[in-house]
Amino acid sequence: MVKMDCLFCKIVDGTIPASVVKQNNKVTAFNDISPQAPTHILVIPNQHFKNMGEVSESDPDLAGEILKMASQIAKEYGLDSWRININTGESAGQSVFHAHIHLLGGRVFAWPPG
Numbered sequence: 001m002v003k004m005d006c007l008f009c010k011i012v013d014g015t016i017p018a019s020v021v022k023q024n025n026k027v028t029a030f031n032d033i034s035p036q037a038p039t040h041i042l043v044i045p046n047q048h049f050k051n052m053g054e055v056s057e058s059d060p061d062l063a064g065e066i067l068k069m070a071s072q073i074a075k076e077y078g079l080d081s082w083r084i085n086i087n088t089g090e091s092a093g094q095s096v097f098h099a100h101i102h103l104l105g106g107r108v109f110a111w112p113p114g
Contacts, residue, residue, distance in 0.1 A: 003048040003098070006048055006096075006097075006098050007096055007098070008042075008044050008048075008096055008098035008100065009048050009098060011028065011030060011044075012028050012044070012046045018030040018031070019031040021041055021073060022069060022072070022073055022076075023046075024069075025046070026045065026046055026047075026062060026065050027043060027044065027045060027046060027062075027065050027066055027069045028043075028044055028046055029041050029042065029043045029044075029069055029070070029073055029103075030042055032102065036102075036104060037104040037105060037106050037107050037109075038105070038106030038107055039074075039077055039079060039082070039103065039104065039105040039106040040102065040103070040104050041070075041073055041102075041103040042100045042101070042102060042103075043066050043069050043070045043073070043100065043101050043103055044066070044098060044099060044100040044101075045059075045062055045065075045066060045099055047062075048098055049098070049099040050097050050098070050099065051088045051089065051094060051097065051099050052066075052086045052088055052099045052100070052101065053088050054099060055099045066099075066101060067084070067101070070084055070101060070103045073103060074103060074105060077105065079105035079106065081105065082103060082104060082105035083102075083103075083104045083105070083109050083113075084101050084102065084103055084104075085101065085102040085104060085113070086101050086102075087102075
């Protein structure tokens with residue numbers, strides 16, 4: 001399902017341009033337009049889900065494909081350490097309500113994250 005008013009759905013279908021890093025028939029990865037690290041890539045399902053909780057409940061295999069692509073990209077970028085961040089819900093920092101993960105790398109990260 002594609003949601004016509006969704007920014008990320010429009011990136012998947014090519015209506016809105018993005019710097020796509022990797023894509024297959026289930027998952028798309030592209031550079032974040034406001035990077036928080038030298039490597040900051042968003043990995044999203046091509047199908048519209050509101051958040052990663054919906055993905056994991058509806059299609060656990062797809063959730064695995066998203067994580068698998070993130071891992072592949074980290075390896076391709078030569079990252080020896082990296083972080084995956086998942087914001088689910090507005091109070092957690094989710095601002096685009098299409099499921100996505102942030103792949104961040106290339107710098108030292110503090111803990112706790114925020």
